[in-house]
Amino acid sequence: MAERRPHPTAAGRAPRHPATSQRTATPGARGGAPRPAAARADARSERPVRRPQDDRRAPATRRSAGGRPGARPSSRRGGPPAPPRTPLRLPLASSPRRLHAVLIVIAVGLSLCGGRLLQLQGFDSAAYAATSADLLTRKLPLLPSRGTITDRNGEVLASTQPAVAVTADPTLTTPRAAEIADVLSGYLQMPAADLVPLLTKPDTHFVYLKKKVPALTYSALSSALAQKGVYGVFRESDPIRTYPAGTVGSSVVGFVGADGKGLAGMELELDRELAGVEGTETYESAPNGSRIPLGESSTTPAQNGVDVQLTLDSELQFMAQQRLAAQVQKMGADSGFAITLDVKTGQVLVLANAPTFNSAAPQKADADDRGNRAVLAPYEPGSVEKVLTSAALIDSGTANPATRVEIPGRLPSGGASIKDHFVHGDIRLNMRGIIANSSNIGTALLTRQLDKQTLHDYLASFGLGRPTGIEVPGEASGILPGGDMSDSQRDQIAFGQALSVSGIQEAAAIAGIVNDGVYNPPTLVKQKTDAAGAVLPNPQEAPRRVISSASSAAVRDLMASVTDSPNGVQNLRLDAYTSGGKTGTAQRADPKCGCYRGYVTSYVGFAPLDDPRLLTYVVLTNPRNGDTGTSVATPVFKDIMNQALPRYSVAPDGDTKRKALPTEW
Known part of the structure; x- marks a missing residue:
């Protein structure tokens, strides 16, 4: 009988046919004989191949073909059940080991925390405490009040407003920027729209x-x-720096910048003393910026600046500035300055510049007008220098007022020739006449008899070639050739060229010569007082003798001949005082072309003649409507002296008739 093959549609199982199917017994099973091994082999060979999609059947929990839940279906009906699948199990670690690992991790974490805690509280506690305190502490600077500057009579020239x-x-x-801006707008005189962006500016405190x-x-x-x-x-x-006097003395007082620091004049020269010492206010504040009522606070008070009293006379200064400015305009000059000294002390009563500026608004003036030309701008002094040359000649014994000199119309010098401002042939003048007529040739001839090193030493002793030490920043030194100067330089220096001076140098030198030969260094500071009113030391260079008393009297005699001699200039006399003086006209060195262009005109004078008290020196640069000191500078000199002498209780002596001394021979 032919063998029946199972139908492949049964998922690997033969179809059930009750009439023909037989239960095959396995060894040891109930009701059946053992199946031959060949039959089992045939059965395995006939079993259909299982496709991958067959694995997508119902889960193992459904009933198998044999009827037992979870049982693996047999390949044939009645066959033995398939061995159960071994479930995939991961081996579990050892519980003691897991516990040890966890404990180690915990121990490491606790060690790190403990170390960090030790660092914070043991080693860095002070630093973190300081950082915390800084975050809660607010420091405000307490600026001192800048010292006041007054004139010699107590008139305020510079003060500070809180x-x-x-x-x-x-x-x-x-968070409340709009509300704050509305409040601030009225007080700060600023639109709220301009304040809001500032109040909400990001990334800043x-x-x-x-x-x-x-x-x-x-x-x-x-x-x-x-x-x-x-x-x-x-x-x-x-604080706000104010200047009640405006332009009066502004070239001396100077001004400060937006940060309150001195930028010019006395404000710069004495800035550290005027500024004082800054203090601080420290207090603890809440995060919102408000002061903690019971928090720690401390205050280091500021030390207010030193008050400075100048030697300037503001009323006389005002008059001098007005008169000088008018003359500069009238003469068409570029600029001018006027200096009035107390020859007995060296104190500067007037130091006027024109044009000038207002210390309260220096930015409105040209840069050249914000300085102090009388101290900062050197120039060739011209014939006023003959006073210094004469002092050296007389004190050295080289000449005296009666020394006779034959003066030619021209004097050869260094490949050129020297001439006088007036045309003449051969004339005979004594030294008095040389100064009265301001003869360049006569002065050069006398100076040729003086050793060049000796001439240099005298001029240096009068203060030329170095700063005087006056309390103005940037004082010019001028130029004084050394003792090895050439012969032509000596000739030119004799009448005021080939060297340069500042106005204050020349005025102080002549004041020392006529003051019985005693030089007083010029000064602008009369007194300094601290915030408590105590007078502070104000060290100054000591007076020094530069020529003898007899030589001083002889020089005054020469200067008197300028105003008193019939050959002198008669319109230089003061109203009620005897005086001596000297005119000056020098070629002006123009740095733009490196040549001489225009003139520097000047006049220096003192009074009374026998016992000088005040000296005034007036200089105008590049006048276009005049070229002599007599016509350009002398009118300003006379107006200042006629007001200053009575103001300082100098007794008039102009009624004394002085006999004119001879100037010719």
Whole structure:
């Protein structure tokens, strides 16, 4: 009988046919004989191949073909069940090992935490405490009041008005910026629209809202903000420097910058003393910027600056400035200055410049007009220098007022020739006549008899070639050729060229010569006092003798011949005082072309003649409507002296008739 093959559609099982199917017994099973091995082999060979998609049958929990839940279906009906699949199991680690690993991790974490805690509290505790304190501490500078500058009579020339700079912390003001801006707008005179961007500026804790706000204004502003419970607006001391006198003495007083530091004049020269010492206010604040009422606070008070009293006479200074400015305009000059000295002390009573500026608004003036030409701008002095040359000649014994000189019309010198301002042939003048007529040739002839090194030493002793030490920053030294000067340089120096001086150098030198030969270094500072009113030391260079008393009297005699001699200039006399003087006209060195162009005209004079008290020196640069000191500078000299001498109680002596001494031979 042919063998029946199972139908392949039965998923590997033969179809069930009750009539023909037989239960095959396996060894040890109930009710059946063992199936031959060949039959089992045939059965395996006939079993259809299982496709991969057959694995997507129902899960193992459904009943198998044999009827037992979870049993593996047999390949044939009635065959033995397939061995159960061994489930995939991961081996579990040892519990003690897991516990040890966890404990180690915990121990390492606790060690790190303990180490960090030790660092914070044991080693770095002070640093972190300081950082924390800094975050809660606010420091405000307490600026001192800058010292006052007054004239010799106590008139205020510079003072300080309390004011502040209003600041804000945008991290505190941003949430209520619009409300704060509305309050600030009226007090700061700024539109709210301009304030809001400042109050909300990102990434910063500090902005300036407005500087130079009067202290009373800020006080009212602060109260208004406090009423609204607003924090974040602060202040810094930012005082306002005021100059009540305006232009009077401005070239001496100077001015300060926006930061309150001196930039020119006395404000710069004495800046450290005037400024004082800054203090601080320290207090603990809450995160919103408000002061913690019971927090720690401390104050280091500021030390106010030194008050400075100048030697200037502001009323005389005002008159001199007005008169000088008018003459500069009338003569069409580029500029001018006037100096009045007390020859007994060296104190400067007048130091006027024209054009000048207002210390309260220096930016409105040209840079050249913000300086002090009488101290900073050297020039060739011209015939005024003959006073110094004469002092050297007389004191050295080379000449005296009666020394006779034959003067030619021209004098050869260094490949050129020297001439006088007046045309003449051969004339005979004594030294008095040489000075009265301002003869360049006569002065050069006398100076040729003096050793060049000796001439240099005398001029140096009079203060030429170095600063006088007056309290003005940037004082010019001038130029004084050495003892090895050429012969032609000596000739030119004799009458005021081939060297340069500052106005204050020349005025102080002549004041020393006529003051019985005693030189007093010029000064602008009369007294300094601290905030408590105590007078502070004001060291100055000691007076020194430069020529003998007899030589001084002889020089005064020469200068008197300029005003008293019939051959002198008669319109130089003062109204009620005897006086001596000297005119000057020098070629002007123009740095633009490196040549001489125009003139520097001047006049220096003193009074009374026998006992000088005041000296005034007037210089005008490049006048276009005159070229002599007589017509250009002398009118200003006379107006200043006629007012200054009575003001300082100098007794008139002009009624004394002086006999004119001879000037010719």
